[in-house]
Amino acid sequence: MSAAGKGTLSSTGNRAELLALLKQELGKNGSLSKTVLTSLADKTGLPLNEIYGVSTFYAYLPVAAAGKNIIRVCGCLPCDLKDAQGVIGSIKKELGIEPGQTTADARFSLEQVGCIGACDQAPAMMINDTVYGNLTPAKIAEILKSFK
Amino acid sequence: MAEKRIVLGNCGAIDPQDIESYLRNGGFKAYQKARKMKPKAIVEEIKKSGLTGRGGAGFPCGLKWELARNTKAKTKYLICNADEGEVGTFKDKYLLSHDPFGLIEGICIAGLAIGAQQAFIYLRAEYHFLYDPLCRNVAQAKEKGFLKHLDIKVFEGAGAYICGEESALMNSIEGQRGESRYKPPYPPQRGLWNMPTIINNVETLMNIPRIIDKGAGWFSAMGTGRSRGTKVFSVSGDVARPGVYELEMGSPLKELVVNLAGAEDIKALQVGGATGNIIPGYMMDTPLSHETFLGSGAVVVFNSTRDIIDIVYNDMRFLSEESCGKCTPCREGTEVMLEILGRLQQGDGRERDISTLEELARVMAAASLCGLGQAAAVPVLDALKYFYNEFMDRVDQSHFLRSYLGGEFNQSKEAVR
Numbered sequence: 226m227s228a229a230g231k232g233t234l235s236s237t238g239n240r241a242e243l244l245a246l247l248k249q250e251l252g253k254n255g256s257l258s259k260t261v262l263t264s265l266a267d268k269t270g271l272p273l274n275e276i277y278g279v280s281t282f283y284a285y286l287p288v289a290a291a292g293k294n295i296i297r298v299c300g301c302l303p304c305d306l307k308d309a310q311g312v313i314g315s316i317k318k319e320l321g322i323e324p325g326q327t328t329a330d331a332r333f334s335l336e337q338v339g340c341i342g343a344c345d346q347a348p349a350m351m352i353n354d355t356v357y358g359n360l361t362p363a364k365i366a367e368i369l370k371s372f373k
Numbered sequence: 374m375a376e377k378r379i380v381l382g383n384c385g386a387i388d389p390q391d392i393e394s395y396l397r398n399g400g401f402k403a404y405q406k407a408r409k410m411k412p413k414a415i416v417e418e419i420k421k422s423g424l425t426g427r428g429g430a431g432f433p434c435g436l437k438w439e440l441a442r443n444t445k446a447k448t449k450y451l452i453c454n455a456d457e458g459e460v461g462t463f464k465d466k467y468l469l470s471h472d473p474f475g476l477i478e479g480i481c482i483a484g485l486a487i488g489a490q491q492a493f494i495y496l497r498a499e500y501h502f503l504y505d506p507l508c509r510n511v512a513q514a515k516e517k518g519f520l521k522h523l524d525i526k527v528f529e530g531a532g533a534y535i536c537g538e539e540s541a542l543m544n545s546i547e548g549q550r551g552e553s554r555y556k557p558p559y560p561p562q563r564g565l566w567n568m569p570t571i572i573n574n575v576e577t578l579m580n581i582p583r584i585i586d587k588g589a590g591w592f593s594a595m596g597t598g599r600s601r602g603t604k605v606f607s608v609s610g611d612v613a614r615p616g617v618y619e620l621e622m623g624s625p626l627k628e629l630v631v632n633l634a635g636a637e638d639i640k641a642l643q644v645g646g647a648t649g650n651i652i653p654g655y656m657m658d659t660p661l662s663h664e665t666f667l668g669s670g671a672v673v674v675f676n677s678t679r680d681i682i683d684i685v686y687n688d689m690r691f692l693s694e695e696s697c698g699k700c701t702p703c704r705e706g707t708e709v710m711l712e713i714l715g716r717l718q719q720g721d722g723r724e725r726d727i728s729t730l731e732e733l734a735r736v737m738a739a740a741s742l743c744g745l746g747q748a749a750a751v752p753v754l755d756a757l758k759y760f761y762n763e764f765m766d767r768v769d770q771s772h773f774l775r776s777y778l779g780g781e782f783n784q785s786k787e788a789v790r
Contacts, residue, residue: 243548244531282550282697284532285498301460302643302673302687303609339534339691340460340647341499344609344673345616354501 243269243279247286257288284338292327292334294372297351300337303344308362312348313337315362319369332372376633377595379603380579381619384471390506392513395474401519403582407482410585415486416442419581421589423601427670428454428537428574429645430744431600431663437571440561441487444569451489451523452565452572453480456497456542458534459646460691461671464605465575467617469496469503472579473510477525479578481514482585484523487571492525495542498532534695538743539564539572541697552699553743576605576670597623600662608634610642610674620661627657630674638676641759646671647688648748651681651755681760682767685752686714692749703746706737710753717764722771727757727764 246265247257254261257280266273280286287295298304298313313324316335320328324337343349346358357368378384388394395401407415420435441449453476457465469476480492496504504527511525528546530536536545540554543565564570580602584592593601600622606629609615613635620629626644630636639654644661645668652659652666659665675684693707710733713726734750741747757764 240548241528241546244529244545248529248531279548279550282533282552283498283530286531300687301647301691302684303461303615305687306610306673306675306679339695340458340462342457342463342466342497344461344463344607344671347609347615351499356502 247280256290292331294352295334297336297338299341299349301340304348307347309348311362312360315365319366377603377621378619380605383475389471389473400474401478403585404478404481407485407585412486418589422584422592424580427576429669438487441569441571444562446569448568449489450565450570451484451492453494454572454574456495456530456537458537459669459671461609461673462607462669464607464617468575475579477514479581481519482581492523493528495528497530504529535697552697595621597662598664604670606670608672611676612636612674623660623662626659636674640677641675643673647691648751651752653759681756681763682718685756686718688752689714700742702737702740706733707749717767720771720774722768724768
């Protein structure tokens with residue numbers, strides 16, 4: 226790391242704060258846009274490409290603009306067996322978006338993700354940090370309404 | 374053999390937010406005992422108990438500790454792996470929610486034994502709702518004076534399955550991309566920031582206070598072969614009562630899946646997550662242990678309506694998505710397998726696909742950098758071993774579909790997509 230001494234994060238020790246810093250910025254800005262990452266690079270003294278590399282590695286550090294509420298539906302086996310695809314279908318119908326997309330009013334993003342550890346309540350999804358389990362396609366409209 | 378609740382013993386019996394309730398239930402008694410022991414004696418006790426890692430790899434815990442203890446260094450680290458990302462596993466979430474002080478006591482004792490001054494609990498991002506409660510639990514333990522020798526920091530991950538792999542986890546704590554490292558050096562010699570580091574699963578650490586309290590002999594009397602003590606399982610899929618169960622090591626699969634979880638129609642099971650073994654339903658008498666099948670203790674049950682190719686396709690979709698991309702056999706191998714399984718799933722398979730899958734599996738197992746790539750083909754190989762006919766039937770159906778539909782086939786496939 227050539228940035229030693231320039232910023233506040235060195236290549237050892239306190240670089241451990243990078244993930245937490247990225248999460249802070251994410252909380253403030255909603256996504257980790259180029260502007261956000263550039264200012265973080267200036268602040269920390271880490272090269273922009275390093276920071277970009279780290280944030281794009283992790284699913285919870287989105288660099289693309291995301292909706293205000295991120296819906297993550299588990300598509301792994303235990304949920305898939307219990308009709309996760311039906312749940313996704315219901316969300317698609319309700320919001321008019323495919324997994325990987327964000328609604329035009331930027332209220333919701335939809336993602337199909339790997340196991341979220343709620344297999345005993347399959348099919349399950351997370352909206353932001355809250356887990357919703359034992360879903361049926363019919364329950365979706367009601368749940369989404371509480372976010373509107 | 375009924376359920377044997379040892380690690381789960383406090384779950385439901387104590388208030389997970391109140392250290393007083395844990396103390397009333399005999400909490401930190403083992404820690405007080407360990408404080409009077411020489412660190413070396415603690416390590417010896419754990420070695421004697423035969424405790425093995427509960428996260429999936431099953432490495433002897435005491436041996437790992439001894440390696441770290443014997444490495445000379447200014448600083449040593451202890452990491453609790455709470456990045457439970459293995460498909461079908463939710464036992465650590467259950468333990469962290471219901472008995473967090475049991476984990477903290479285990480960490481305190483492990484810290485004494487290996488001489489660590491700093492410990493991390495690496496919590497997966499999906500369990501964010503546990504972050505604040507865990508921080509409060511640590512603060513309570515500190516207030517009571519149990520953390521004078523050791524600082525515990527709860528470190529939150531950011532959504533990457535591979536960070537459950539120990540070297541990727543350390544990179545993640547260091548603020549790097551969570552890619553696996555080349556081994557050796559192994560973490561007990563050079564781990565986090567190149568210092569000796571012990572990484573133990575939540576369940577492994579929660580066994581520690583029990584062993585110190587009741588003795589290695591008590592612990593090693595349970596289990597079979599090199600699998601000692603109990604194991605906490607997460608059961609899901611086609612069962613009446615999905616949930617967390619604890620059984621003595623070596624208990625038959627049937628006890629867990631049929632008697633406890635209430636499965637009736639069992640075509641197959643997958644034990645140990647997305648890289649776990651697939652076992653046909655007629656092998657229900659198999660004992661659950663490191664010698665047979667265990668992994669992280671995830672058991673997913675499939676009934677007779679389930680398609681085995683769908684199952685391995687779903688596993689592979691997950692693994693190809695979660696491969697960290699550092700080494701070629703895993704990054705490319707999982708993608709090629711996904712492509713082949715996807716064609717088979719859609720009725721566009723060929724005989725050659727079977728031998729290609731087998732050849733790829735050999736290369737990935739031999740040449741991948743870490744457990745993800747090495748074991749990615751395990752379910753595929755098991756499916757081929759036990760359900761070969763289903764693959765061959767699919768290849769036959771594919772021939773028929775191609776000849777019958779001819780040019781229309783590709784169009785209909787597009788429509789399916």
